[in-house]
Amino acid sequence: MGNVTNGNGSTQKRLRVAVTRALPEAVETRMTELFDVELNHEDRKLDRDALVAAMGRADVLVPCVTDRIDAGMLAQAGPGLRLIANYGAGLDHIDVAAAQARGIMVSNTPDVVTEDTADMVMALILSVTRRIPEGLAVMQSGDWQGWAPTAFLGQRLGGKRLGILGMGRVGQAVARRAKAFGLSVHYHNRHRLRPETEAALEATWWDSLDQMLSRIDILSINSPHTPATYHLINARRLKLMKPTAVIVNTSRGEVIDENALTRGLRAGEIGGAGLDVFEHGHQINPRLRALPNVVLLPHMGSATVEGRIEMGERVMLNICNFRNGVRPPDMVVPEML
Template sequence: MAIQRLSVVVTRRLPEPVEARLGELFDVTLNETDRPMSREALADAMRSADVLVPTLTDRIDQGLIAQAGEKLKLIANYGAGVDHIDVATARQRGVLVTNTPGVVSDDTADMTMALVLAITRRIPEGLALMQAGDWQGWSPMAMLGGRIAGRKLGILGMGRVGQAVARRARCFGMEVHYHNRRRLHPDIEAEHEATFWDSLDQMVSRVDILSINCPHTPSTFHLMNARRLKLMKPDAVIVNTSRGEVIDENALTRMLRAGEIAGAGLDVFEHGTDVNPRLRALPNVVLLPHMGSATREGRIEMGEKVLVNVKTFADGHRPPDLVVPAML
């Protein structure tokens, strides 16, 4: 008698090799349109499937989990962040949650440094000048930016991505400072030549560039609020490739417009695709459409982690990337 295969619903399009392998191993339902599934469609999927493979565009909250059927036993998230999933409620209902950590740390750190350079060296302004055909030739005082060597970089969140940013920053000759929920081991600090600040307020007030690399949790929501943003130096810049909710976007917009912060590079936004139009209009801001982890290699590696988690679960073992509420 044939062994019953797990039914798996994937909420968005994944790289073709990943979808093909899922189809070989499981009874898989793919989202051919690649449009975010409605709440009703997600509820239907969670009633019919053994495994749901969502992404950060799917809000798996308490109410949705309450509608899940008895079949659902695993939410194998495609992505490292799980702030869109009510992990505690899922576990209470006997549903495991996994993620894909550590895969895109280098990709995200690369984008962080790209944004740092884009702002400090005025790359988008230069690009716009060339595309408009307005360049009149070189002159000593034209398009002056700033040198990043010797600048103080403050990293908010010194996990995998934060440490990858620190490695790159040191290669550019920057001073690395960091604030973290827990201080790193002295050996890791020495490796990155990093200075720990127990007080986020004090670090923010002293650095030239602030990089947001912490997850979105209840304790980090608006961690960079209006009061803390006002502590930054007027010539400082802020870069966020983590989660938009960490920054009070309205407060940041007001300060950028007033010249109280020199610039910002944002790959994520507080309200998803609903970006403040006043923010989009500012010349001292570089905005990207959540591209930090968008490499072909990274997307395939994320999918491979999903495959390992689901296959390990199907074989009756603990998935390697199991998320438990105590980790959050």
């Protein structure tokens, strides 16, 4: 492990940083300048043993959402591991409490994915309500026979009610965009927003999720995956919704009972769905994939060049603060989750 010289002339060891997936070139280059970094040039997903081995070699681990790090793995971490600097905002793949118990700090990259994810929510809403993939498929097949008055009839957004489940950073960004489309904003959250924030968003708060679901035309799920939100949208709640309602999820797949959603869509009890995340990762129910009123995306809600670079910058900021003996600005503790 090499050394670096501080401004006062003293030297300190370069931190050993293990990165689990390939990151944008600009991020990897800067990391190489700052740290003794171990990169994953092949961008292959590390299995459990490989992750444990990386934790044994590193002072800092930089994982992604695809890396599940549980208490058993943390128990095998090397004595040098003191920070898990997650490349991403979500943390349900890391046992934060177990890390804290072993004296390992955990940080994430909030804020930087907010606007990009909110853009994708609106893209999915438009795609499902205006049947864009169906039109695209006809054009790509060469079967289009020309314009017809009743072809590809979708729904107008203006005047519809949007329900937002989870009114954090992303939920509020979605609300701001929804206003521009003429949508009436409703929301359910663990805590009600401050009056001035609620007024600025022109949002109506519902203490009862059931009551909100029965009244809205579109549901946007923007809540994290926690024990309390697992299958929050279940078969019973899906039956409360209008048969023309549309569900969009860019948050965590586990919030929806995917089998129940598939059954509801197949039975015509739900109008459509736009999903960027799935309950079982990349293992998607084939019956869901076959439905014409469903838009499925490969977890690309935050996938912009600018966003990915900013995520890397936040990771490096957290690591540099840790190296300098300062609390990482995005440090997470279990009480925050």
